[in-house]
Amino acid sequence: MPFRKISRDVKLAAIKLYENDLLHLPDILNCCGFSERTWYRILNLWRTTGDVVGHRKRSTGRVRLLAHDDVQYLLRLVRQNPDYFLDELLHLLKTNRFISIHFT
Known part of the structure; x- marks a missing residue:
């Protein structure tokens, strides 16, 4: 699949469906349209940080x-x-x- 941005809401919905055992993982992946690798990356981020979006601490330019x-x-x-x-x-x-x- 080509790179595309997956919204935070879709990721959270997929996490909730998985955690509450409402759908099986293949059905979640099929409905949401992302790969199994992407899913496990999102799940790992959710379990380690409590959020599904990685916040980068990257500053651009010169330090003020x-x-x-x-x-x-x-x-x-x-x-x-x-x-x-x-x-x-x-x-x-x-x-x-x-x-x-x-x-x-």
């Missing part, structure tokens, strides 16, 4: 040093005094927010 509040703080500083140089902004971040970053 500044939180949203810190960026808002910088924006307020620049709006209040547009003549600040980068080294002055860095010093204010370091003394007021305890964040040490480099301007490059």
Whole structure:
């Protein structure tokens, strides 16, 4: 079978049908339309994590040093005094927010 996304609801329904002995496994696989390998992968995920969808902890891009509040703080500083140089902004971040970053 080609790759296709199986919705979380279908996976949960198949798990419930199997756990409550409402249908035999071949009938569940036939009705839901996924392979036996996919079924056992879903069942293993359900038994280990309690969910049928694998949540990936994958971040994309560069790690951000500044939180949203810190960026808002910088924006307020620049709006209040547009003549600040980068080294002055860095010093204010370091003394007021305890964040040490480099301007490059």
